Amino acid sequence: MADPATVATHPTETPVRRPGEAPVTAARRRHDPRARGFASDNYAGAHPEILAALALANGGHQTAYGGDEYTAHLQEVFRAHFGPAAEVFPxxxxxxxxxxxLQALTDRRGAVICADSAHIxxxxxxAPERVGGLKLLPVPAEHGKLTPALVGREAYGFDDEHRATPQVVSITQNTELGTVYTPEEIRAICETAHEHGMTVHLDGARIANAAAALDVPLRAFTTDAGVDVLSFGGTKNGMLFGEAVVVLNPGAVRAMKHLRKLSMxxxxxxxxxxxxxxxxxxxxLWLRGAAHANAMARRLAEGVRTVEGVEILHPVQANAVFARLPREAGERLxxxxxxxxxxxxxxxxRWMCAFDTTEEDVDAFVAALREEMGR
Known part of the structure; x- marks a missing residue:
């Protein structure tokens, strides 16, 4: 038998934590926690309140695969935002x-109308086509936003066996180009889609930023506007991992729990x-983080506009700034x-702001941009 002293001091062993002592780990910090950039809000770490929640849920045993108390209560949490019919699938x-x-809204002959800039x-x-087994019908859309007229370009041939059948319109809120649909714009798209027998999916990777920008409840441009299903983003707004599918119109979907499993x-x-x-x-927390990120993007845009030779390409309505500058200056920056x-x-x-972007981060970036443009 090994000498206990030898085992305790072996470099691959983690010391035993005594009651009341802080947790220990064999992992080591391998990055500078002061470093922040403007590549993506996904680059940000987890919000401290999120980490506290994870610790709260730890310990003991809970039923796996969604049979736990936290997932059961989550239905109430989402219904408070989206209405009593909403059902959430993390x-x-x-x-x-x-x-x-999208799988839950289509069948094997189905197609999805989307903006050409859409994430999907x-x-x-x-993945939507190869894994989901559907056809995408992308439409060129100014500033990434579909309109009823643009939807109409692909909303035809529903009985044509030679063409994939348009069954869903997918919009992104806010869009991949940083713009935001108003509730009225989404309602008009939903009405057009439903008139053609189609459903509406909303990709809400940054849905909190859109709500903060519009200063309206989440349901104002989803449930109340006629959206059938949405993808709700969490990691871009402070979560460590995880997103959710939120079904707003239960009659529009089928086999959600089975599709979630077979899609891994x-x-x-x-x-x-x-x-x-x-x-x-x-x-x-969702609103605080998103509103702060949006405010930092506005501050960034205001600073950028003072730099000669830099052009802002799209309206700055959420937490993204798209710009054009000489490539050489961009590479240096x-x-x-x-x-x-x-x-x-x-x-x-593309310059993105996150929940942890500071005014000092923004001002230092604008100063560096001005220096590189002046070289």
Whole structure:
């Protein structure tokens, strides 16, 4: 038998924690927690209130696969925002939420009308089509926003066996280009879709930012506007992991729980997804984080407008700023503050703000931009 002293001091062993002592871990911090950039709100860490909720849900045993107390209570949390008919299905990530939602709204001959800039069209590696087994019908849309007239371009051929049948209109709120639909605009799209026998899916990866920008309740541009199903984003607004499919019109979907499982989106320890949503939505954390991110984007846009030679490309309505600048200046700036080129050939860039972006972060970035543009 090994000497206990040898075992206790072995470098691969984690010390035993005594009652009352702080938790210990063999992991080590491998990044600078002071570092922040403008590449994505997904780059931000988890909000401290979210981490506190995870600790609260830890310990003891709870039924797996959504049979836990936290997931049961989550139905009430979402219904407070979206109405008594709403039903929530937590999932792992945004692509999974979109694929599960669209599968539930289509059959094997079905097609989905969306903006050409939609995340489901350009950023999900073909998952809606390859995994979901549906056809996307993208439409060029100014500032990323569909209109009833644009929907009409693809809303035809419902009885044509040579064409995939349009069954869903998918919109993004706020859009991939940082713009926001008003409740009236969404209502008009929903009315057009429903008149053609189609349903409406809303990709709400940044839904909280849209609500904060519009200063309206979440249901104002979803349930009340006629949306049938939405993908609700959490990770871009402070959650550690997890998104959700929220069914607003139960009659529009089928086999949701089965589709979630076969799409590999059913979490075994679902309580740790659900408790994060409770922390986000039971109070005003969702709104505080989103409103702050939006305010930082407005501050960034105001600063950018003072820099000669930089053009803002889309209305700044949420937490994103899209701009055009000389590619060389952009490359130099990116070495100082990380962000993405949206269109490398044109020099178009995207700058995102998050719940933890500070005024000092923004001002330092604008100062660096001014320096690089002056070189």
């Amino acid at each position: 999932v792992f990530n945004g692509t999974g939420a979109n694929v599960v939602a 069209n350009v950023d999900e590696c073909g 989106q059913l979490a075994s320890k679902m309580r740790f997804v659900s408790v994060q949503f409770e922390a986000l939505l039971a109070g005003d 990116r070495k100082r503050h990380r962000f993405y080129f949206w269109d490398e050939a044109a020099g178009d860039v």
